[in-house]
Amino acid sequence: MxxxxxxxxxxxxxxxxxxxxxxxxxxxxxxxxxxxxxxxxxxxxxxxxxxxxxxxxxxxxxxxxxxxxxxxxxxxxxxxxxxxxxxxxxxxxxxxxxxxxxxxxxxxxxxxxxELNRYRGNIDYLEWTGSRKHHKAIRRALKDVNIEEKGSFYIVSDDGGKVLLRKKIGSNGTCVSKCS
Incomplete structure (x- = not known):
């Protein structure tokens, strides 16, 4: 066998x-x-x-x-x-x-x-804190910010161009919506 x-x-x-x-x-x-x-x-x-x-x-x-x-x-x-x-x-x-x-x-x-995908939007995401053994997820949200989809990441910046957040597209707890 x-x-x-x-x-x-x-x-x-x-x-x-x-x-x-x-x-x-x-x-x-x-x-x-x-x-x-x-x-x-x-x-x-x-x-x-x-x-x-x-x-x-x-x-x-x-x-x-x-x-x-x-x-x-x-x-x-x-x-x-x-x-x-x-x-x-x-x-x-x-x-x-x-x-x-x-x-x-x-x-x-x-x-x-x-051809980069850039737009104004909102992003809800999880921020992990604590140790590896005792971790905790905190829900965070950024409203009406610049969002750029580059490769497999969301790159979030303020109006001055300062990068606030870089999150992998499809990561657990991450949700993006475009502003109307």
Whole structure:
């Protein structure tokens, strides 16, 4: 009978996660531009394919990740057994990739970065106090403030531009409403 509990590699990750690293898979946060370009160059050299590598080298890391990485698996990581997605290079996309596609993806990425969601609104949130063992949540509210959705955070500021609060979008107890 097969043992589904393959164990842990120290306190960092499961044995299967360690095996995934050995097979070239990594969490998205571990893929650097340098590592991605290196793996692409090795693949191009080994398989003798034509690829606009110089254009890829000039492209930003987020665009490269979006274009060339695919989710291949998930594994347990950390002492708390968090589930983490692992990614590897999508070589099928790489072989058909054109310079025009890379440039188009870069333009879309720039447009998305420029388009920030800003508005006046109210935010209700929880502020945690106390120790880790004896914690307490206090409900707080800010009314008629500037709210900017940037990445996965609400950034709340006053009329003078001073940042009052930074809260993760979707965090427990956080509710935002736009002013009419």
């Amino acid at each position: 097969y043992n589904m509990n393959s164990g842990y590699y120290g306190f960092k990750m499961s044995n299967r996660a360690a095996e995934a690293y050995e097979n070239g898979e990594k969490p998205l946060s571990k893929w650097t531009k340098k590592a991605l370009i290196k793996q692409i160059e090795e693949y191009i050299e080994e398989n003798d394919i034509i690829c606009p590598i110089e254009t890829l080298k000039k492209t930003t890391s987020p665009v490269l990740k979006k274009l060339l990485l695919k989710r291949t698996s998930w594994h347990h990581t950390s002492y708390y057994a968090n589930a983490t997605d692992f990614y590897s290079v999508n070589y099928d996309v790489l072989e058909d990739l054109t310079q025009e596609e890379i440039e188009a993806a870069a333009v879309v990425s720039k447009e998305a970065a420029v």
